[in-house]
Amino acid sequence: MTRNDRHLTSEDLVTRIDAGSIDTVVVAFTDMQGRLQGKRLHAAYFRDHVLGHGTEGCNYLLGVDVDMNTVEGYAITSWERGYGDMEFVLDLDTIRLLPHLPATALIQCDLAWPDGSPVVQSPRSILQAQIDKAAERGWKAVAGTELEFIAFEDTYEQAFTSGYTGLTPVNQYNVDYSIAGTTRVEPLLRAIRNAMYDAGMDVESAKGECNFGQHEIGFLFADVLETADNHAVYKTAAKEIAAQHGQSLTFMAKYDEREGNSCHIHLSLRGLDDEIVFWDDDAQGRTALYSSFVAGILDGLADFTLLYAPNVNSYKRFADGSFAPTAIAWGEDNRTCAVRLVGHGAGARMENRVPGGDVNPYLAIAAMLACGLDGIERGLELEPPTEGNAYTSGKPTVPRTLRAAREAFATSELARRTLGDEVVDHYTNMADVELKAFEATVTDWERRRSFERM
Structure with missing residues (x-):
């Protein structure tokens, strides 16, 4: 069930990808500063490899300043911890077209650690709690x-x-x-x-x-x-x-x-x-x-x-x-x-x-x-x-x-x-x-x- 009739189901998205009307899928989460951060994926790659599994991003994304500089003091991310990955967990209720960009859809994500546990410091997780x-x-x-x-x-x-x-x-x-x-x-x-x-x-x-x-x-x-x-x-x-x-x-x-x-x-x-x-x-x-x-x-x-x-x-x-x-x-x-x-x-x-x-x-x-x-x-x-x-x-x-x-x-x-x-x-x-x-x-x-x- 979609949020309204202008959102897409995952089936709608795949149909549009198959038809060639969507060639780019943005997967993004909201960072500490309130900005969308993520990746632009080729639609066919998204359909075949990401839709059922999600994707990853560096955990430094929840430990940088506004200029994207790595900074000290965060328990979850540091040079000592090796700057590993977080999982981008697709929220399929959020699929939408971005009509100001050609052939582009967007999916917003939650963040999880590789073991599947939520990143509790993520803004979306804080609100969900x-x-x-x-x-x-x-x-x-x-x-x-x-x-x-x-x-x-x-x-x-x-x-x-x-x-x-x-x-x-x-x-x-x-x-x-x-x-x-x-x-x-x-x-x-x-x-x-x-x-x-x-x-x-x-x-x-x-x-x-x-x-x-x-x-x-x-x-x-x-x-x-x-x-x-x-x-x-x-x-x-x-x-x-x-x-x-x-x-x-x-x-x-x-x-x-x-x-x-x-x-x-x-x-x-x-x-x-x-x-x-x-x-x-x-x-x-x-x-x-x-x-x-x-x-x-x-x-x-x-x-x-x-x-x-x-x-x-x-x-x-x-x-x-x-x-x-x-x-x-x-x-x-x-x-x-x-x-x-x-x-x-x-x-x-x-x-x-x-x-x-x-x-x-x-x-x-x-x-x-x-x-x-x-x-x-x-x-x-x-x-x-x-x-x-x-x-x-x-x-x-x-x-x-x-x-x-x-x-x-x-x-x-x-x-x-x-x-x-x-x-x-x-x-x-x-x-x-x-x-x-x-x-x-x-x-x-x-x-x-x-x-x-x-």
């Missing part, structure tokens, strides 16, 4: 991610050559909800929307945002694993389509001093047969389960900020009065709070406004489930909502630097109890790698400030 915990209690989770980007007229090659400065955004003014502003970018936006629909995603809309050249393409909510899978594919495909148009786009959390790129995550629990568990129709209000779930999210927000904001740049987005939250607070339809509750009935859901566009969706959703389920298990009571401006409420704030978030995560009893020591230690090391690289870098800001005047 929380999905399993929810299922044991009779629930499943559905989510949607709202991912913003800034698009530029420059190609990626031109952006690289210029040091990513002096680029021309596709809009020169704030185009939030502007039809004229989005019309100017419609060739790119339309290409992305239609390609993603044909790739099996349920596209909702495109809208302008506040920063110059900033836009958002929205997708319908789905089961959390499907949402994270779609998010990873969309993020890669959007860049590829921009490149095909001679343009570029970035999902980095804070490109410049104006508004950053957010990735608000909407999430709710359902019964395993889609029963509504967050809303009481008779009382016309939240259930106690919903309140405890949100209380758990708030209780773990500081400890898990590292998984919502994984990079040095992520924390530049946390600015008062910027629609990026700083206060660990919840409110009814209040965008100044870290957690915003919206909807009613079947649409009742919580919105986590902390993550930025650089977030790894598997890790962020796993963190939300871990904290929410813990809140239910402990019967946490939800504090009263924050009214008005949460920025000036005096509420505790999320960690404001990567180092502070790293310390909170590494020393968190909650994180270690819900995710496990192996996962916490792995992603603590990822933060250490990022911090070490940043602290050794001399920035343009330092040169401008100090070259002559200091």
Whole structure:
């Protein structure tokens, strides 16, 4: 059974390979940084040798920095361990066409060790573990991610050559909800929307945002694993389509001093047969389960900020009065709070406004489930909502630097109890790698400030 009628079964894929309409199959997993990594296989080779068996990749892929440099500190991969292989385990529910690429299909993968045991540090495995915990209690989770980007007229090659400065955004003014502003970018936006629909995603809309050249393409909510899978594919495909148009786009959390790129995550629990568990129709209000779930999210927000904001740049987005939250607070339809509750009935859901566009969706959703389920298990009571401006409420704030978030995560009893020591230690090391690289870098800001005047 496929996720929808635009996904392919393995039989559909083989038929298309036999007919010659598919000549390339991409097999990929999502790495720590949220990127698709894998191989392009000739379709006939895939059909004859990989479909029934999977393939392999070096285990250093879960132990490198953003530049693909091997780094120290990871328990699962190192020079001492010999940099062996991981198995790419094909998830046949994820077969989809990539219509922006000729004759190409994609399959997403889980990761396993050669003995068949799962690689628990893999983002997809981390999310699956929380999905399993929810299922044991009779629930499943559905989510949607709202991912913003800034698009530029420059190609990626031109952006690289210029040091990513002096680029021309596709809009020169704030185009939030502007039809004229989005019309100017419609060739790119339309290409992305239609390609993603044909790739099996349920596209909702495109809208302008506040920063110059900033836009958002929205997708319908789905089961959390499907949402994270779609998010990873969309993020890669959007860049590829921009490149095909001679343009570029970035999902980095804070490109410049104006508004950053957010990735608000909407999430709710359902019964395993889609029963509504967050809303009481008779009382016309939240259930106690919903309140405890949100209380758990708030209780773990500081400890898990590292998984919502994984990079040095992520924390530049946390600015008062910027629609990026700083206060660990919840409110009814209040965008100044870290957690915003919206909807009613079947649409009742919580919105986590902390993550930025650089977030790894598997890790962020796993963190939300871990904290929410813990809140239910402990019967946490939800504090009263924050009214008005949460920025000036005096509420505790999320960690404001990567180092502070790293310390909170590494020393968190909650994180270690819900995710496990192996996962916490792995992603603590990822933060250490990022911090070490940043602290050794001399920035343009330092040169401008100090070259002559200091």
